[in-house]
Amino acid sequence: MISVELLIFLIFVYVIFSNILLYSVFNKSLSVRDSLPWFFFLLIMIIVTFSNNLLVNISNYLGIEIVSNMLFFFGFLILIGISLFTTIYLSKQKNKINSLAQEIGILKKRIEELNVKRNNK
Amino acid sequence: MKALIIIPAYNEEFNILNTVNEIIKIKIKGINLDYIVINDGSKDLTKQVCIENNINFIDLPFNLGIGGAVQTGYKYALNNDYDIAIQFDGDTQHDSNYLELLIDELNKGNDLVIGSRFINDISRFKSTKSRRLAIMFLSLLIKILTGKTITDPTSGFRGANKNIIKLFSEYYPHDYPESETNTMVAKLKYNISEIPVNMHERKHGISSINSFKYLYFGIKVPLAILFTSIIYGGKR
Numbered sequence: 258m259i260s261v262e263l264l265i266f267l268i269f270v271y272v273i274f275s276n277i278l279l280y281s282v283f284n285k286s287l288s289v290r291d292s293l294p295w296f297f298f299l300l301i302m303i304i305v306t307f308s309n310n311l312l313v314n315i316s317n318y319l320g321i322e323i324v325s326n327m328l329f330f331f332g333f334l335i336l337i338g339i340s341l342f343t344t345i346y347l348s349k350q351k352n353k354i355n356s357l358a359q360e361i362g363i364l365k366k367r368i369e370e371l372n373v374k375r376n377n378k
Numbered sequence: 379m380k381a382l383i384i385i386p387a388y389n390e391e392f393n394i395l396n397t398v399n400e401i402i403k404i405k406i407k408g409i410n411l412d413y414i415v416i417n418d419g420s421k422d423l424t425k426q427v428c429i430e431n432n433i434n435f436i437d438l439p440f441n442l443g444i445g446g447a448v449q450t451g452y453k454y455a456l457n458n459d460y461d462i463a464i465q466f467d468g469d470t471q472h473d474s475n476y477l478e479l480l481i482d483e484l485n486k487g488n489d490l491v492i493g494s495r496f497i498n499d500i501s502r503f504k505s506t507k508s509r510r511l512a513i514m515f516l517s518l519l520i521k522i523l524t525g526k527t528i529t530d531p532t533s534g535f536r537g538a539n540k541n542i543i544k545l546f547s548e549y550y551p552h553d554y555p556e557s558e559t560n561t562m563v564a565k566l567k568y569n570i571s572e573i574p575v576n577m578h579e580r581k582h583g584i585s586s587i588n589s590f591k592y593l594y595f596g597i598k599v600p601l602a603i604l605f606t607s608i609i610y611g612g613k614r
Binding site for chain 1: 416435436437438439440442446449450453454457552
């Protein structure tokens with residue numbers, strides 16, 4: 258069982274974390290869709306905190322001797338995963354922004370052509 | 379028949395006017411030849427030079443890189459129903475005297491025609507030794523993967539008919555796009571042809587490939603050719 262001091266500290270961290278998430282969603286700076294993995298992450302952290310020996314049981318089951326090693330391993334995997342999906346997302350956004358810039362360039366040209374035509378009439 | 383010359387320009391304030399002046403001199407029978415300069419977010423006075431000299435140009439809001447700039451030209455060609463689009467560098471490297479030959483070759487039923495420095499030894503300027511080696515390697519890779527011989531796969535002097543204009547408007551890579559798109563066109567079983575052309579050294583400024591980018595070029599382009607060949611392997 259974790260100490261009361263650590264429990265209070267963790268609850269404090271979760272409250273701040275969830276507040277940042279909720280504020281960003283309400284503020285519309287983070288879409289509900291993009292916030293879901295982070296709410297899921299928060300939920301898992303809360304379950305792990307309040308469940309007795311869950312981590313120990315899992316690490317025993319997987320044959321990992323030290324619990325902290327398992328945490329580092331899964332933490333690393335999750336961060337790599339998030340990083341990969343962020344790269345994919347960024348790449349898609351880059352393509353969309355490029356297309357928009359091209360369209361803006363072509364439309365600016367079209368507007369100038371129409372202006373010249375109108376002035377010549 | 380309407381043909382459009384696409385001239386991508388990034389920081390070409392000293393070259394762009396010469397390039398355009400060379401092009402407007404060219405008259406080809408039966409061809410309505412237009413040009414469009416794509417100012418790719420230049421930080422120098424390219425835009426001002428275009429405005430002051432009444433050059434026909436599209437002004438991109440920021441720098442997209444060579445691929446994004448050239449694709450803008452293809453989209454413009456598609457929107458305005460051009461029969462032919464020709465890529466022509468804004469840095470005076472390409473020789474406008476070969477435009478007619480390029481268009482003739484397209485009119486023979488080819489979908490994509492590439493101006494090559496390495497056929498018949500016409501071109502005095504053939505790039506550096508290391509770059510020539512890289513080009514030979516890419517050429518060999520394309521030959522193995524598509525069965526098509528392209529002697530100058532990185533040439534930016536290319537002519538495309540309506541099929542290819544549509545294809546390139548839909549997809550065009552951001553950087554070092556020529557080898558990848560040549561592979562795509564070959565894999566889709568379009569007709570590709572090459573003509574011998576002369577190319578010059580740049581008059582002003584530095585080439586877009588510097589020594590720091592060689593490593594990236596060496597890894598990205600062969601990988602892109604390989605992936606393109608897999609992606610477009612069974613299509614069409």
